[in-house]
Amino acid sequence: MTNKVAVAAAFLSRTNELGYNLQQSCSHILSFCESTALRSGLHIHSPVIKLDLLENLDLCNNLLSLYSKTDGIWNARKLFDEMPRKTVFAWTVMITAYTKSQELGSAVSLFEEMIASGTRPNEFTFSSVIRSCVGLRDLNYGARVHGSVIKTGFEGNSVIGSSLTDLYSKCGQIKEARELFSSLQNADTISWTMMISSLVEARKWREALQFFSEMIEAGVPPNEFTFVKLLGASSFLGLEFGKMIHSNIIVRGIPLNVVLKTSLVDFYSRFSEMGDAVRVLNSCGEPDVFLWTSAVSGFARNLRAEEAVATFLDMQGLGLQPNNFTYSAILSLCSSVRSLDLGKQIHSQTIKAGLEDSTDVGNALVDMYMKCSASEVEASRVFRAMIWPNVVSWTTLIIGLVDHGFERDCFGLLMEMVTQGVEPNVVTLCGVLRACSKLKYIRQISEIHGYLLRRHIDGDIIVANSLVDAYASSSKVDYAWNMTRSMDRRDDITYTSLVTRFNELGKHDMAISVISHMCVDGIRLDQFSLPGFISGSANLGALETGKHLHCYSVKSGLSSADSVLNGLVDMYSKCGSLEDAKKVFEEIARPDVVSWNGLVSGLASNGCISSALSAFEDMRMKGTEPDSVTFLILLSACSNGRLTEMGLEYFRSMKEIHNIEPQIEHYAHLVGILGRAGRLEEATGVVETMPLKPNALIFKTLLRACRYHRNLSLGEDMANKGLVLAPFDPAFYILLADLYDESGKPELAQKTRNLMTEKGLSKKQGQSSLEIQGKVHSFVSEDATTVDKTNGIYAEIDWIKSEIERSGYTYRSIKNASYHSAKQAAVFGLVYTSPQTPVHVVKNKIMCKDCHDFVSHMTRLVDKKITVRDGNRVHMFNNGECSCKGDETSFVSS
Structure with a gap:
């Protein structure tokens, strides 16, 4: 019996020794595999289960750590849940794994479970969970963790302190972050670098540099990562700051590793210092993909296409395989320089490289095809082939469709995007709002506005500006103003958008009023907003306001901007001040086609036809190619000047010499030129044979010529034919009725006018305005029997009529034109301006013959220059003569 017991004891002893040795062997293997991240070490898990070794904490902890590093977080969590006992190490490994995998919410939840289990966190646990709070930008929970840190006695720990500093700074609490950092004991290089990094990310670039100075004073040596962050700040502070940082790197003998070299190349390329960037690149011992990609991106960013492609080829020649960032950079260059051929070659290379599934490359391809191709088909094909399109993919496609004129397709695409679980961002919604602006879709604008309110992102100034623009462009002026007032902050884009849209809507007085709102907000006029205000002044005929804006442009240094000078040329021309317009034009250093068009148009509209055509020849001699707008101006000038053959020659030269395809507006002018010359059969032939489908304007132009020639x-x-296309355009009824009257068919004329009344149509109300002492006064045509004449203007008109008759001039006043707006404005200017001040009237319609004769005779009675700019041309009256030479096609009958 005793022998049996001894044998059994010996057997158990050997078994225990074997088990202990096996555990030790497993622990050694796992430690080695864990340190080198060898996935093969996971095979230890099977004998651990079979031998029931899960109670061994060291084995389980090492196995858990290996799972988290090599086999994905799901299997690690499965092992974690199976562990009978969990140490602080196990909890920390799991929380850290979630943090590194960007499953930040899961990391925080697991931390909550850890606290509930009674396990006391260590400094590494706190550091990981705080980093999760940083990623979530959850300051409230982070502050609670901070409280736990204090309670558990880790307040002075540098690792936790650095993480907390990062949390507070990235959540915008810079003051708290600095105070916390100051309380750290023996802050090391990593802690200082993390604080500098946080300041850079918070866009506190000068504070980051100041902090670097304090770091040096404290005797803490910076490392390469410190300088990487400082170079990021220098990209915004300026070239000299970056050069200073580069000098520090050299003086301190910091080794130029690949990361630091890449940052230097990127920094220099941002300031177009590609020579320095290349020198850094060439100093690299071992070629690196990311470093060379940074150089390619630098050349691409600076639109140096040949060098970008050459660097790309050199990179491949060194045996480096371009990655998705490299290809994206080259494709971005193709988009910028509109090189479809190069883009297609790069597309084929991405397929060969197996990167066709890369979202970054796919996004760059969609953008390239949208910008370089005349069709959206290829871009849509690339998008549909993408496996995981992200918000950038959808946004690029939507904006591209808007640019290609497929605005209606954007709304279905937006719905599809949301259905697939991709949340639209601010840029997406701004693109859709631009589509709404073009289509004047008020309902969709309101829906997007509501969506933004629900998401609490309506306060973003970019999207708010898009809403202002969308409402204003859709004629919802009140909505646009309300949106503007509701904004927490407005900028120059807000007001530039308003003034631009108001001018487009013909609300020029409202456009000029925007200036006062800008002044209240302390926003200065710039080269983008100022031309809008000048345009408003031009269209109102507000010469005095325009001159004030001219003075402002000189004082503010904006007078050299072409956009401002072009606007001033237009303003002075429309206000009849041709000499001033010419002087401004001469100040333009390199006049482009827009500048020349402004001068030619100004001369032509003021009746200086020969000077306008001479200016066009000067334009050609100085090497500026005309565009389609130039020919619209020339054809209009030839029409007004009755230069029939010259007008026909200009029309022919468009296609034959300048390769410009005539549009419908050019054909309308051609018909007008032939119609004025009485060549109605030829004009009809143009309408019947033109390659474009005639619109209402063509038929209206020919009808006007028929009226003139009866x-x-x-x-x-x-x-x-015109009424088939535009049944509610009153101009057709008015012109036809006048034609019947002049053809001796008054009954048909009356019938036509009755039909117009039955359809609820009426003439566009005549409105005229003029500026006196900086204030614009407006007048409308009214029935004399129903208007209160307290202002005395009607009495003044009647008195001038009697003086004209008393002086013996032939003037037959038409009863229904007695008090037209042009007469009111001209007489108001005569009464309320000094004798030496010319009167400039702006009328929204073509001037009628009665008003034309009245103003002409009025300048015989008084020594006064009066100009009237109507919907057709500028009439300059002086001493009974008009610049239009009494051409009856320059005004309407009544």
């Missing part, structure tokens, strides 16, 4: 049968035909 061609009743052709006029009726043109009116019928």
Whole structure:
């Protein structure tokens, strides 16, 4: 019996020794695999389970750590849940794994479970969970963790302190972050670098540099990562700051590793110092993909296409395989320089490199095809082939469709995007709002506005500006103003958008009023907003306001901007001050086609036809190619000047010499030129043979010529065809009725006017305005029997009529034109300006013959220059003469 017991004891002893040795062997293997991240070490898990060794904490902890590093977080969590006992090490490993995998919410939840289990966190646990709070930007929970740190006695720990400093700074609490950092004991290089990094990310670049100075004073040596962060700050502070940092790197003997070299290349390329960037690149011993990609990106960013491609090829020649960032950079360059051929070659290379599934490359390809191709088909094909399109992918496609004129497709795409779980960002919604602006879709604008309110992102100034622009462009002026007032902050883009849209809507007085709102907000006029205000002054005929804006442009240093000078040329021309317009034009250093068009148009509209055509020849001699707008101006000038053959020659030269395809507006002017010359048969032939489908404007132009030449049968035909296209355009009824009157058919004229009344149509109300002492006064045409004449203007008109008759001038006043707005404005200017001050009137319609004769005779009675700019041209009256030479096609009958 005793022998049996002894044998059994010996057997158990050997078994225990074997088990202990096996545990030790497993621990050694796991430690080695864990340190080198060898996935093969996971095979230890099977014998651990079979031998029931899960109670061994060292084995389980090492196995858990290996799972988290090599096999994904899901299997690590499975092992963690199976562990019978969990040490602080196990909890920390799991929380850290979640943090590194960016599953930040799970990290915080697991930390909560750890606290509930009674396990006391260590400094590494706190550091990981705080980093999760940083990623979540959850300051409230981070502050609670901070409280736990204090309670558990880790307050002075540098690792935790650095993490807390990072949390407070990235959540915008810079003051608290600095105070916390100051309380750290023996802050090391990592702690200082993390604080500098936080300041850079918070866009506190000068504070970051100041902190670096304090770091040096404290005797803490910076490392390469410190300088990487400082170079990031220097990219915003300026070239000299970056050079100073580079000098520090050299003086301190900091080794130029790949990360630091890449940062230097990127920094120099941001300031177009590609020579320095290349020198840094060439100093690299071993070639690196990221470093060379930074150089390629630098050349691409600076639009140095040949050097970017050459660097890209050199990179491949060194045996480096370009990555998704390299290809994205080259494709971005293709988009910028509009090189479709190069883009297609790069596309084929990405396929060969197996990067067709890369979202970054796919996004760059969609952008390239949208910007370089005349069609959206290829971009859509690339997008549909993408496996994981992100918000950038969808946004790029939507904006591209808007640019290609497929605005309606954007709304379905937005719905599809949301359905697939991709949240639109501010840029996406701004693109859709731009589509709404083009289509005047008020309902969709309101829906997007509501979506933004629900998401609490309506306060973002970029999207708020887009809403202002969308409402204003859709004629919802009150909505635009309300949106502007509701904004926490407004900028120059806000007001530039308003003034631009108000001018487009013809609300020029409202456009000029925007200036006072800008002044209240302390926003200065710039080269983008100032031309809008000058344009408003030009269209109102507000010469005095325009001159004030001219003075402002000189004082503010904006007078050299082409956009401002072009606007001033237009303003002075429209206000009849041709000499001033010419002087401003001469100040333009390199006049482009827009500048020349402004000068030619100004001369032509003021009746200086020969000077306008001479300016066009000067433009060509100085090497500026005309565009389609130039020919619209020339054809209009030839029409007004009755230069028929010259107008025909200009039209022919568009395609034959300048390779410009005539548009419908050019054909309308051609028809007008032939119509004025009485060549109605040729004009009709143009309409019938032109390659474009005639629109209402074409038929209206020919109908006006028929009225002038009293061609009743052709006029009726043109009116019928025009009304098919624009049945609610009153101009057709008015012109046809006038044609019947002048053809001796008053009953048909009355019938036409009755039909117009039955359809609820009426003439556009005549409105005229003029500026006196900086204030714009507006007048409308009214029935004399129903208007209160307290201002005395009607009495003044009647008195001037009697003086004209008493002086023996032939003037037959038409009863229904007695008090037209042009007469009111001209007489108001005569009464309320000094004798030496010219009167400049702006009228929204073509001037009628009655008003034309009245103003002409008025300048015979008084020594006063009066100009009236109507919807057709500028009439300059002086001593009974007009610049239009009494051409009856320059005004309407009544």
